[in-house]
Amino acid sequence: MTIHRVETPEWEVLRDIRLRALADSPDAFGSTLERELAFDEAMWRSRCVTSTSYLAECDGVTCGLVAAFCPTGDSTETERSSLELVSMWVAPQYRRRGIAAQLVNEVLELARREHAESVTLWVAEGNGAAGALYERLGFVRTGKTDGLPGRPEKCEEQMRFQVA
Numbered sequence: 679m680t681i682h683r684v685e686t687p688e689w690e691v692l693r694d695i696r697l698r699a700l701a702d703s704p705d706a707f708g709s710t711l712e713r714e715l716a717f718d719e720a721m722w723r724s725r726c727v728t729s730t731s732y733l734a735e736c737d738g739v740t741c742g743l744v745a746a747f748c749p750t751g752d753s754t755e756t757e758r759s760s761l762e763l764v765s766m767w768v769a770p771q772y773r774r775r776g777i778a779a780q781l782v783n784e785v786l787e788l789a790r791r792e793h794a795e796s797v798t799l800w801v802a803e804g805n806g807a808a809g810a811l812y813e814r815l816g817f818v819r820t821g822k823t824d825g826l827p828g829r830p831e832k833c834e835e836q837m838r839f840q841v842a
Contacts, residue, residue, distance in 0.1 A: 699767035708827035
């Protein structure tokens with residue numbers, strides 16, 4: 679298994695795995711398959727610039743994805759107060775192999791390099807496996823909840839990792 683950072687020329691690979699993730703686990707994300715199917719090339723390319731994405735590959739197959747971005751948008755590249763972890767997904771046939779933990783650790787390493795104070799994320803209700811994974815990696819529940827974007831009937835909970 680290898681993990682690498684997505685570069686803009688790989689926008690199609692990023693698009694394809696993101697669409698697979700949305701189709702497989704629609705209740706885990708704040709977006710929908712229908713919404714992102716409508717994105718054009720420019721939108722996918724911009725995602726490669728506005729966020730940092732990592733892909734996991736096993737046996738020549740792209741099998742996992744995670745991304746992070748600076749939620750305030752006003753921090754410099756070398757000094758960010760917080761990163762938000764988003765788009766975490768591993769293909770079902772590759773789960774329980776430690777891939778998710780390695781993807782999350784890539785974001786935590788990015789946070790350290792970028793001098794971020796913390797990494798936050800949101801876990802959708804009913805996604806106990808994800809919540810347990812994040813807790814094992816040192817994230818704590820903040821007690822903050824919100825409606826899932828686009829689906830306010832579903833709730834999500836914030837978790838935070840304090841970068842040392």
